[in-house]
Amino acid sequence: MNPFEDMRLFCQVMESGSFTAAAEQLGLSKQFVSRRLIQLEDRLGVRLLNRSTRRLDVTPLGQSYYESALRLLSDVEQVEQGISGQNSEPRGTIRLSAPLSFAMAHLGCLLPLFLQRYPHVSVEVDLSDRPVDLISEGYDLVLRIGTLEDSTLIARRIASIPRVYCASPAYLAEHGTPLAPEDLAGHQCLPYGHSRQVQWRFQVNGKVQHLNVSGRMRVNNGELLRDTAIAGLGVTYLPTFIVANALQEGRLVTLLEAFAPEPLTLSAVYPQHRQSSRPVQALVEFLREKLISGC
Template structure:
C-alpha cells in the first residue's frame, strides 16, 4: 500500500475524466487503476466516485479528497525537487500547446533561448488553434488568447495582444474605405473561424458595438486570412503579430482604427497539479519577462 501513489492515481483519474484516459497517461492498465481506486475507497471507508457505463461523477467527499491530495502531492514534489537540487535549476519535460500563428511569430526565437538557459529542461510543443483539453490530453501548459472560460485551470497573464482592421490598398481603391463599422455591411470581410454568422466588436465613444460581417472566405488560421487580405479579397481583423510586417511595408492598410476594441490578453494556463512544477513555472516567468517588454502590447 502506497498512499501517495493512490493519491496520484486518483488525481489523474479526476483530471482525465475516465479510467482509460488516466491509465494511458500513467502507463498502467485500466484494470489496475480501477482496482487501486476500489482499494483506496475500501481503506477510507467512503465512496469517492460514482461510476456508470458512460461517466464518472465525483462525490462531495471525493472532491474534498482530490483538493487535499493535490496540495499534498504538490508539497511532496517541491520537497523532492529541493532534495534533488532542483529548486535552483528546473529539470524535466514540458508538454506545451500554443496557437499556430503566435508560436511561429514568437516562440521560434524564444524557446531556444529558454532551453539554453535551462539545460535540463525539454519542451514538447503542439501547435494548434483549437482549445485543447489540458487534463484529458496530458498537457502541462497552454498559451491562450482572449477571454478564458471558467475552469479549474490556473491562469497567468503574459502580455496584451492588439488587433487591427485592415485591407489591401487595391481593395480599398476599388470598394472604398469604411468610415463607420456599419459600412462593413457593404464590404467583403475575411472573418476568423467558422460559423454562419460572425460578429466583429467595436468601441465607439465609449459604447460597444457589434456588427455582423460576411465574406467569401472564412478560415481558422490568421496567416491565410492575412494572405487573402493582401490579395485584395476583403477586410480582415487580426492581431498585429500576424499583419504587422504587411502594415509596415504597405501591403495592408489599417481601417476603422478609432473603433478598435480593447486588446486581448495572452495567458498561460495550467492544471492545479502543475502549480508546483519548476519547469512549468520557469517557462511562464520567462515568457512573461520577454513578451511583456513590448511597449503597447504584441
Template sequence: MRIFVETVDAQSFTAAADRLGLSKQFVSKRIAALEKRLGARLLVRSTRQLRVTDLGLAYHERAQRILEEVDAAEQLITSQTAAPRGLLRLSAPMTFATLHLGAVIAAFMQRHPEVVVELELNDRMVDLIGEGYDMAVRIGALADSSLVARRIAAVPLITSASPDYLRRRGTPSAPGELASHACLTYGRARRGEWTFRVEGRVRKVSVSGPMRANNGEMLRDAAMAGLGIVSLPDFIVAAALADRRLVPVLDKFRPEDINVYVVYPQHRQSSLLVRAFSDFLAERFSATGA
C-alpha cells in the same frame, strides 16, 4: 492517490497511463487495489466510458487537495537548490507559436537541459485539466475560469483589406459601415463581434461575411485574395501590410492592444517548472516587446 486523480481527470485508464508513463494494466490494478483497501467502489468501468461514483468524486476532491499540499511541500524544499526538470506539456496558438515561441522554448531548454517539452499547436481552446496540459499560451480576452493567468505581452489588433477589395467595395470610414462589407471572422459563430474605440469609448460591432475560420493565417490569405476585411493581431498581418498586399482600414478607431497570457491550473502554481517557464516567457517578451 496520484494515479486515481490522473485517471479521473483524464476520464480514461489509457490516457492516465500515458500521462504518468505507466502501463494501462498497472494503472487499472493500482486503482483496484485502492478500492479494495478503502472498501468502496470509486469508478464504474464499462466498454464505453469510465464513470466516477459519488464516493469517488468525494475522494478525488480530497485527494487532489492532499496532492497539491504534497507538491507544495516538495517545491518549498527543492526550489531552494533544484533546477527545473521533467516534462512540460504546453499548448499554444499555431501562428503565434511558430513566429515567436520556437526560439524562446529552445533557449529555455538550453538553460535547463533536464526539461522535456511536449508542445501542441492548436487554435482551439484546449481543456488544460481534462487534457493534461501544464500550461497554455492564450491571446485576447480570457473566459472566466479557475485558471491562473499571467500577462506576458500585448499586440496591436489591426483591421485591414486588400487594395483590390477596397477598389471594388470602397473603404469604410467608420466601424458602423462594416455591416455592408464582407468581413472574414475568427471562430465558429456565423456573426462575429469586432471591437473599436469610438469617441473614447469601446464599441463592439457585429460583422459577417463569406468565410470564418479558427486560424488567422487562413483569414489573412483570404483577405489578400480580395474576399473581405479582417481584424487580426499584427504578427499575423505585418508582412502583408509591409508590402501592401493588405492595407489598414479604420486605423483611427483601432482598439487597445490585445493581451497575450500564459495560463495554468491552480494546482500547478507550486510547480517549479511551470513558474520557471512562465518567468522566462515574461522576461523574453518584455525584452523584445513582442
C-alpha cells in the same frame, strides 16, 4: 500501502477522465489502477467515483478528496524539489499546447532560447487553433488567447495582443475606405472562424459595440485571412503579430483605428497540481519576460 501514491493515481484518473487514459499516462495497467482505487475507497470507507460502462462521475466526497489531494501533492512536490536542488535548476518535460499562428510568429525563436537557458528541461509542443482540453489530453501548460472560461485551472496573464482592421490598398482604391464601423455593411469582410454569424468588436464613444459581418470567405487560420486580404478580397480583423510585416511593407493598411477595441490577452493556463512545477513556472516567467519586453 502508500497514501501519496494512491492520491497521485486518483488525481491522474480525475484529470484523464478514465482508468484507461490514466493508466496510459502512468505506464501502468488499467486493472492495476482500478484495483488500487477500489482499495483506496475501501480504506476510506467512501465512494469517490461512480463508474459506468461509458464514463466516470466524481462524487461530492471524491471532489473534496481530489482538491485536498492536489494541495498535499503540491506541498510534497515543493519539499522534494527543495531537497533535490531543483528550486535553482528546473528539470523535467513540459507538454505544451499553443495556437498555431502565435507559435509560428513567436515560439520558433523563443523556445530555443528557453532550452538554452534551462538545459535540463525538455519541451513537447502541440500546435493547434482548436480549444484543447488541458486535463483530459495531458498537457502541463496551454497558451490561450482571448477570454477564458471560469474553471478550476490557473491562468496567468503573459502579454497583450493588439488587433487591427486592415485591407489592401488595391481593395480600398476600388471599394472605398470605411470611416466608421457601420460602413462595413457595404464591404466584403474576411472573418475568423466557422460560425455563420461573426461579430467584430469596436469602441464607440467609450462603449463596446458589436457588429455582424459577413463575406465570401471564413476560415480559422489567420495567415490565410491575411493573404486573402493582401490579394484584395476584403477587410479583415487580425492580431498584429499576424499582419505586422504586411503593414510595414504596405501590402495592407490599417482602418478604423479610432474604433479599435481593447487588446486580447495571452494567458498561460495550467492545472492546479502544476502550480509548483519548476519547469512550468520557468517557462511562464520566461515568456512573460520576453513578450512583455517586446521580443
